[in-house]
Amino acid sequence: MSAETKTPLDHVNATVVQLKEMRHYCKNNVELLTTQWLLFDGELSKLKQAARIEELMTRQGELYDALEAEITELEALAVTLQPAPEEEAGTLH
Template sequence: MSTETKTPLEQVNDSLNQLREMRHYAKNYVEQLTAQWLLFDGELKKFGQADAIEALMTRQSELHDALEQQISALEELAGQLQPAPQETQEGA
């Protein structure tokens, strides 16, 4: 059993990877909901479901946008947590 503790940079990178995966799925869901909205706004308009699907599509899109913002913030934080490059020693 490993008792290794992750560095703050490793923790941020783990979170970034999870958020990027969520962003990928959120984008796919927005595309799927858009297809459903087009179907209900077109051929199935008589069922009155276009507004409900549009509301879901809007919320899913807002989630996608929020994920983008958080990913950007964590990428900036990860950059700040990067260790400073070691200077090469001359004559060594």
């Protein structure tokens, strides 16, 4: 199916898949950064880098939350874009 023949539902579903992949990697990044933070907090503080890393962790967490919200919104939109059952039955004849 080319981009020209995709329906709005196809585009929404493709976007949801991409956002879910981003969310997965975002979560992993937050977990890895948190692990590093816990291991090296003392050293980072001595080097005056702790606040910068903490800011990155906060921003990464905000990105995760924003991705989650957008996925929820698009999944709700996808439900409204589903063809009505009679439309699906009519195309089978």
